[in-house]
């Protein structure tokens with residue numbers, strides 16, 4: 001039983017479009033029916049990365065990208081529905097994230113005051129017209145309007161899918177950015193925040209590899225061959241984001257190309273692998289420190305027994321090994337071990353948030369984002 005929803009997510013790694021077809025039941029239950037990743041072409045990825053590096057966009061360029069992404073996403077959704085052998089008429093709604101081009105929950109000063117916001121491009125109206133399916137979008141914007149961070153949103157799915165009666169669980173997503181959800185055993189309480197970079201710096205450095213440029217460090221093999229550059233690592237961990245208390249969220253604005261410059265300028269390395277190892281260590285250390293230093297209500301690190309990871313970073317064996325070494329008290333698994341594909345989780349989240357909208361269920365947790373209240377997130381475009 002249940003109804004079909006599509007979740008469409010494109011994360012901070014800019015690796016492609018994740019499309020999940022899910023059957024969602026009432027009360028909330030979710031089963032993945034189909035999943036597909038459409039990789040972005042390297043030129044397109046480079047174009048968007050350049051836009052994010054220098055955000056002095058002309059309005060016409062912004063509008064063109066917004067429209068073209070809507071067009072492209074619509075086509076890819078139609079193609080995946082054909083693959084899933086599901087007519088559009090059977091899909092209740094699409095939960096559409098788009099691509100985050102800028103995330104500024106703390107605000108930006110302009111004449112008239114400080115404006116806060118988050119910008120995801122991919123025109124939902126074009127997607128709705130191209131697919132003939134109702135599109136629910138703007139989930140983060142509702143939370144931001146209520147004073148929240150607009151991120152992370154994944155606690156909605158973590159809460160419903162992974163809460164355990166007798167096991168304290170930590171959910172870790174390793175995308176471009178790393179985020180953590182803490183689910184104490186047998187409790188409705190939840191805390192979550194971004195801990196900082198996951199693969200964002202590693203990917204950037206691999207793209208700038210002097211002889212073997214590529215989009216990622218395959219299985220963490222370059223990092224495995226390097227050594228940690230301790231003073232570089234120290235200069236990175238001094239970034240104020242790591243010392244900031246939740247609620248907090250981050251992105252390419254903090255840990256994108258500008259931050260990565262310090263790696264590429266670092267003159268005391270003789271092997272490029274050392275930079276990759278240092279970036280991988282930064283990810284592992286900042287996640288481990290955030291977990292060990294965790295405090296929420298009466299809960300602390302000792303209340304958690306399992307950590308369940310998802311996202312593309314789970315394929316980085318060196319990173320996963322570092323996490324196991326740093327957090328030996330935790331039994332570290334992946335969501336795939338629990339029946340939820342590591343790559344599909346965030347797209348399933350978008351399908352779940354569309355379901356929440358259609359059923360009038362709040363999608364945010366004020367304890368997580370800092371919003372002034374719970375709310376049904378997003379809006380619908382037919």
Ligand SMILES: Nc1ncnc2c1ncn2[C@@H]1O[C@H](COP(=O)(O)OP(=O)(O)OP(=O)(O)O)[C@@H](O)[C@H]1O
Pocket residue numbers: 010011012013014015173174175176177178199200202203215216217218219220310311312313315316317343346
């Ligand atoms: N085989 C692999 N070996 C090492 N790393 C990998 C591998 N496959 C994927 N990754 C890493 O995972 C990243 C993609 O992860 P994912 O798709 O979960 O991120 P995202 O959803 O775009 O980001 P976010 O969750 O921050 O929005 C790649 O950019 C790469 O760094």
Ligand SMILES: CC(=O)N[C@H]1[C@@H]2OC[C@@H](O2)[C@@H](O)[C@@H]1O[C@H](C)C(=O)O
Pocket residue numbers: 011012100103118150151152153154155175176177178179194249250251346349
């Ligand atoms: C603004 C934005 O796009 N944030 C993303 C990003 O990618 C991971 C992390 O940073 C997380 O906070 C969020 O995405 C997931 C889906 C979330 O909101 O839970």
